[in-house]
Amino acid sequence: MARTEIPTPDTDRSEFDKMVAGDWYRYRSGPELAEMTMKTQSTCRKITALFDEDRDAAQNLLLSILGSAGVGLDFRPPINMDYGSQLHVGDNTFINADFLTLGGGTITIGNNVLVGPSVRLYTPTHALDVEERRAGYEFVSPITIGDDVWLGGNVVVCPGVTIGAGSVIGAGSVVTKDVPAGVIAVGNPARVVRALEPREKDLIPLP
Template structure:
């Protein structure tokens, strides 16, 4: 994950295109990035303002903002997104209040997922070199929450992590690596606590 600064500076693509490709980019240097995040965050605030007075309109605007939204998705404002079109949410998923997605990495949340309050999904990683870091270099990695998972309140999911189907992440956990399906994880960093018992039916 080393940064070749000379090659990165010669890359003629926009910062947005480099971001979407998962390459190193400078998030402070792309005017298109600032415009996208400003527009997205403004829409998030508009959805929050609409929610109490016209819930149907709030849900319609939510659908317009995201990349894809399944049937029966429900949410509670406020929420905070950097790039709405990079977030995809599956059928019947519930997102509780104070939800935040950070960075331009693609985020896919499956069907029947429960997202607790104050959950944070992070996609960017900054360069480690302390001399280069102030220049704003970062790259993004996707986050995936598979079908039926449950993220408790104040969970943090780090860049590049996949939460397996039906797994449960305990409140306050910080997930730094992939979680297999059908387990309970908890802690900082999150570790497997136990497996989930198979459905008796």
């Protein structure tokens, strides 16, 4: 998302309030942001440490920090987040190892989604101007992953992207713009290579 104007400093709202509203905020200036991210990251490390000895406890701890989660969520550690409350996951979704969500933008993952290993979901955009970037200005944009999407390993999804239901994103792809439903998209930047056929049975040619 292109956005160049930095607003006049607004001291009436916290940096957190600006962040969740999708406005410019200074991520290095809000003490509440640092506290929230450190707490969430610490909890993620506890989930990883707990997983082998008590999987149910690890699952419950993960559910406790998410914004919302459906039934049947399954995951493999490590899992890393800045703001667990900004992540919403549907029913029967599987998240493989080394999953990362970055920034405070809302991330919505639908039902029956397959998230491959080392997938990254990035919601922040920094200022382009050097001085403003040094000052820590950024804004966040939501990411939406539709039902039945498959994200291959090492996929990166950029701020503001929506991936339509049933689509497949090939391993290593960088998704910089919206992907429609029911297609295969691959590459950097990801591009649609073809539509999925009904009840397709042939192997999907992922890189």
